[in-house]
Amino acid sequence: MESGSTDALLRPNDNCWRIEHAKRFSLIVDADDYFAAAREAMMAAKRRIMLIGWDFDARISLCHPGHKDEGPKKLDDFLIWLVERNPELEIYILRWDVGMVKAIFRGNTLFTLLRWKAHERITARMDSVHPFAASHHQKIVSIDDSIAFCGGIDMTSERWDTRDHADDNEDRVLPGTTRPYKPWHDATSLFDGRAAAAIGELTRDRWEAAVGQKLEPLNESAPQWPPSLSPMLEEVDVAIARSYPEMKHRPAIVEIERLYETLIADAKTLIYAESQYFASRRIAIAIGKRLQEPDGPEIVIINPLTADGWLEPVAMDTARARLVAALQRMDTHDRLRIYHPQTANGNPIYVHAKVTVIDDHVLRVGSSNFNNRSLRLDTECDVAVRVESDEQTGTVAGLRDNLIAEHLGVDPQIVTDEYAAAGSMIAVIENLRGEGRTLVPYEIPDLNGVEKWLADNEVLDPEGPEAIFESFTGDSRAKRGLFRGWHMVRKMRFRRRSRTAA
Known part of the structure; x- marks a missing residue:
């Protein structure tokens, strides 16, 4: 189905914004797999990473417990490492402003913000362009306008869990502590193609509305699908609402x-x-x-x-x-x-x-x-x-x-x-x-x-x-x-x- 086409069920400009094609699509259940897949995708980023979320906690480990690769585990160090290893990469982070106020009281949040702010290719902003009592609730990762995650999982604390939701999981603890939190069930999606490019456009629109900065689209590049995740569906049309x-x-x-x-x-x-x-x-x-x-x-x-x-x-x-x-x-x-x-x-x-x-x-x-x-x-x-x-x-x-x-x-x-x-x-x-x-x-x-x-x-x-x-x-x-x-x-x-x- 081409962009702008309609059928009896999904109708652009009515019950969805756009319908675009994806070569690959997967449902990701629970944050253990999501964090690992997002890490792999960001490590393959060439030009731009956009993180759009309700909340971010820079202290979380963005990988499977015990995983080892060349990058740091914690989100704050990982993002800085990404831009330092790739001089062409820029990272944009947009979070809800009230969520930011909450985050100020977490451990080293202020120090992390200062470290991000000090780097010319990391831009973190708060989204306060909302009516009274409204919140910015989207949870999106857009990479190079060619691959996108969209769902319900925030990159924050108390979200990580595995699908077995074991009562005695020693890794399900608050960052930097041994205090456990409750079992957590969550889900997101991953896809590429023109559907991912449309999500890139959406994130740029959100950025401009919240920050006032217009970002140009990127030339389409071959997406780097996370190697740990197999596509569940191929050659499908994705409606974005x-x-x-x-x-x-x-x-x-x-x-x-x-x-x-x-x-x-x-x-x-x-x-x-x-x-x-x-x-x-x-x-x-x-x-x-x-x-x-x-x-x-x-x-x-x-x-x-x-x-x-x-x-x-x-x-x-x-x-x-x-x-x-x-x-x-x-x-x-x-x-x-x-x-x-x-x-x-x-x-x-x-x-x-x-x-x-x-x-x-x-x-x-x-x-x-x-x-x-x-x-x-x-x-x-x-x-x-x-x-x-x-x-x-x-x-x-x-x-x-x-x-x-x-x-x-x-x-x-x-x-x-x-x-x-x-x-x-x-x-x-x-x-x-x-x-x-x-x-x-x-x-x-x-x-x-x-x-x-x-x-x-x-x-x-x-x-x-x-x-x-x-x-x-x-x-x-x-x-x-x-x-x-x-x-x-x-x-x-x-x-x-x-x-x-x-």
Whole structure:
């Protein structure tokens, strides 16, 4: 599919920005493999590396534990080493400004910033060009405009983990300490070709918007695919979708919101999703419509047990409880499940991945979550691949089954075989769930009145800049709220009941 072309599902300038070709594409699960692959790709960089992220921690080791090559392990030393060994290389780092304030209190952050600033070919900047309360949330690495990583993994602390999420992993500790942090599940993507060149354009656009400096595109060069990573798909078209809030001289961009709604509406048999949150009113409405259909798809969502941080549980967990309760009342055909994974010792695994697989023909991965901020307030970037050949649909289905098998602690082939036999992924998961490493069904907690009010009024998870300042009094209350728009789902339900009665 050429740039700017459209089909019934993915539509440039509607539910995506661009559709561009990639010769190679891979889904990377968990930061152990991501950090290693990113290190290899950056070591092969010729002219430019752009690191665009919510947060960076210069103290992390950007490699497998115990790995040895010619470069330093830690991110701060590694970046300086890269530019000193290659006089033509320039590195640009863009991070969220509030994340920078947090980073100031980490160990040697100020010293690292001074070292980077002292080097004429390393430029680190903070992205503060956002409306009030919005954040820069994209997680992108662009190398020479020829290879790109795009997903949900930040190059920061408390992200590294291996796919076994072992309870006693001695390497899963805070940088420079022996203090462990919780098991962490995450995902990103890697691709090349014109799709990677488009991501290069996107990162330059973000840089110019935040810093005011215009960077010229690079002449296309042969990408250096990381040798430790085999491509999972070849010769595929990649749709790139964005969320941008309304900013000065730039209208809001809601491509990701439209992409989610399109994918949910298009699913035939199974929607499988991993997300840090489940708090989006619009996504819940789209799911609710599908649950009303007698022959709609199964919907399996993997969430963490509870949101991370001190404020997020109040906002995200409460909204999740309210939305799931409403959806369960609509789920008369018993096709919705939400689970959270746990380790062999029964400890929660934090789900930070943002992955969606629709049937066996669409794979989406990016930085956006199932929450209002991701759709309308923060800057986000997702990519989606649609495949049609038997070989490629088998690969996409295999990636989905591999993720589910990871959470259940079983061989992926078992999930594939049982799904082929049962025709129900919910039945497969319920049959394979057990003690230890497994998936645990979500249970709706009791909520107090304040929590319900915060969730219902989207106080801590607004849909956009304008929603933050809407009054909670008078007629304006109808403009906002977690259940705004649900009347359309109720009307669908009433019409179906009427037709059944007739």
